[in-house]
Amino acid sequence: MARDFYQLFETAAGVAAIGWNGVGVASFRLPAPDACESERSLLNRRPGAVRVAPPPEVRAVIDMAIRYFAGERIDFTGVPVDPAVQDAEFADIYRRVRALGWGETTTYGAVAQALGHGPEYARDVGQAMARNPVPLIVPCHRVTAAGGRIGGFSAPGGSQSKAAMLALEGVVPDAPVAVPAQRGFDF
Template sequence: MTVYATVDSPLGELVLTGEESATAAGGTALVSLSLPGQKGAAEARNGRRLAPGAFEEIAEQLRAYFSGELTCFSIEFAPGAGTDFQQRVWRAVEEIPYGRTASYGRIAERVGAAGAGVRAVGTAIGRNPLLVVRPCHRVIGADGALRGYAGGLPSKEWLLGLEGALAP
C-alpha cells in the first residue's frame, strides 16, 4: 500500500511517499520526497494513506541534515523508478559530495552523454522524485549559475548555502 507522511523543514512541509513492506525488513521504502510548491507536490497525498510514523528514521535524518549535523543520507529507496538513463544520471548525482557542486555538463560526461546529452541530463535531473536526499540541488550551470530546480531556485540556493557550496 502506498502511504505518505509530512515533515516540517526550513523549506516548508515536505511530503514523503512510499510503499509499505517494500523492503525485506517489512518497512517502508521511500518513493518520493516533494518540496512545497513543487509540481505534483499537492497531489502526492491523493489516494494514499497517511502514515505519520512510516518514515520516522528518514524524518530524523532530514532534521539532522537541516540542522547541519548530517552530511550523508542512509535511506532505502523503492526500486524501479525512472528509465535506465535517468537512473544513471541519478546515481551520478548521488555521488556529488556534500558541500560540492557539479555542472550539468560534468554529469553528462560521467554518464556518457557529453555534448547534446546535457539537455537530456537536465531533463532527467528535473524528474528526480527524491529531492534533498538525492542531491540534484548540487547540480549547477557551467558558469556557476543556479539553474532550474523542481523545488524552486530559492530552495536550491538555501540548500547550497546550508552545505557551504555557494561561491562568495
C-alpha cells in the same frame, strides 16, 4: 505494484513530505511554506498514497531531513529508494548524482561526460533532475549549470531554494555570468 504511503513533517525550511512503499522511499517533496502545498505536490506524483504514521526506517529518514534543514551534515546515500519510480533512462544519472557528498557540486555537462556522453546529453541530465522523485536523497540541488549559474530547480521556491540548500552546505555558487542577448540579423 507496492502500496504507497506518505507523511508530512516540519523542518526549519517549511513543511516537507515523504512517500514510501515496501521497497523504499518512493517520493520526497522539499519543504514548502505550508502543509497543503507539500501534500498536494506529493499526491500529484503519487496519487492514491495513504497518509499513515511512518515505520521506524522512514521515521529515521524524516529525522535525517529535519537535521539536514537545521544545518547538520547528513549523508543520505544509505537510504533505500524504490528504483521503480525512476525512469530507466535516468537511473545512471541518479546513481551518479547520489554519489555527490555534502557541499560537493558538479554541472549538468560534467554528469553527462562522467557517464560517457557528449555535451548534448546535459539537457537529459537536466530533465532527470527536474523529474527527480526523491530530491535531497538524490541531491539534484548539487547539480548546477555551466558558467557559474545556479540553474533551474523545480522545488518550491525555485532557484532561491536551490541556492539556500547549497548555502546550508557551505557552497556559494558563482554569480551568473553576464551573456549578452543574441542580436538579430541585420539584412
